[in-house]
Each structure stands twice: as structure tokens, then as C-alpha cells.
Amino acid sequence: MTSGPRARPAFTSASIYNHPSGLLSFLYASEWHLQVGEQALPAVTLTPDLADPVTHIAVTVTDLGAPLLFEDRATVVEGVREGLKQLERCRIESLTELNLEGRWGVEWQCTFLAGDARCRRRGRLFFSGRYQYAVVLQGSTEARYAYWQGMFEWTMLTVATASFHLQSWTQSASR
Numbered sequence: 001m002t003s004g005p006r007a008r009p010a011f012t013s014a015s016i017y018n019h020p021s022g023l024l025s026f027l028y029a030s031e032w033h034l035q036v037g038e039q040a041l042p043a044v045t046l047t048p049d050l051a052d053p054v055t056h057i058a059v060t061v062t063d064l065g066a067p068l069l070f071e072d073r074a075t076v077v078e079g080v081r082e083g084l085k086q087l088e089r090c091r092i093e094s095l096t097e098l099n100l101e102g103r104w105g106v107e108w109q110c111t112f113l114a115g116d117a118r119c120r121r122r123g124r125l126f127f128s129g130r131y132q133y134a135v136v137l138q139g140s141t142e143a144r145y146a147y148w149q150g151m152f153e154w155t156m157l158t159v160a161t162a163s164f165h166l167q168s169w170t171q172s173a174s175r
Helices: 070-084 142-158 166-173
Strands: 014-018 025-029 033-036 043-047 056-063 091-100 103-114 117-128 131-139
Touching: 025 142, 056 142, 070 091, 070 103, 070 117, 091 117, 117 142, 131 142
Parallel strands: none
Antiparallel strands: 014 025, 033 043, 043 056, 056 131, 091 103, 103 117, 117 131
């Protein structure tokens, strides 16, 4: 048995998630457990280790009924800040506004207590049309978050507000 740091996780293949309504897509490690909620709008949880369900990625879409205005961003940031304060002994490490290719949002990173463990969470909330997209990366401990961080962030970076089709992507990339 060897001692020392555990090797970083690696995946051997990637899968594409496309919600049937066309509102959401992302890439994820095929080895991860994918759980899709039963509601009409996307609500997806990815768990790399079923023995540790607190370590996961959650992606949800909410229909706001109308587009949120860019001018409302200060209210959204304050709402996120107030929501994070509801977590036990929450330490907000960062809370920043985002401008994502014509969409806007907010991103945060924090730690908080859940039972006896200090969890780490990174979240991204962004708006496209009348929809709010939430992506939350969470580790059951700070060490578990650090272990999965690269794969967490890779998945988060692929979250898109439309269906992704490899054939059309490769055709447009080859032009």
C-alpha cells in the first residue's frame, strides 16, 4: 500500500446531456451517476461517487416568466448574498458579477458547516431570456471538493442554454 496524495480523478469518456425541451445541455464524465428530476424544466444532479451524495453538481433551470433586466443585477447579487448567509457559519470567499457573451449572472464560492463537516460550494447563476440557470458544485468536505475540482469546473464550463449536437458542432468547426 502506498502513502501520499491520491491521484487526481480522470475520466475515460464524456457523455452529452441534452434536455428534451432544448433548454439545457452539458458534457459530463460518463462514469458519473446522472439523476434527472421529473419536472418539465431541467433539474439534473451529477454524483461522482454514490457513497458520497453530498459531493455533486446540481444544474437547474427556472422559468421566470419574463426576462430579468440587466439593471436588476444588484438585487440578484444581494439576494444571493442573503441566501448564502442562511447556511450555517457560511464564509463567502468570493461573490462576483458575470458577463457571459450577452448573458449576465453572478458567481460565488463559499464554505459552510453541514453537521460536523466544512463543505465547499461554488455556484453560478445566470440568466438567458426568461430563464434562470443555476449550476452548483459542492464537496462534502473541502478536501472532496479539491479532489473533484477539475472535473467539476470542466462540466460547469460546458453548461449551455440550448441542445448540443456533436454533428452540427463538428460541421461548423470545420468551416
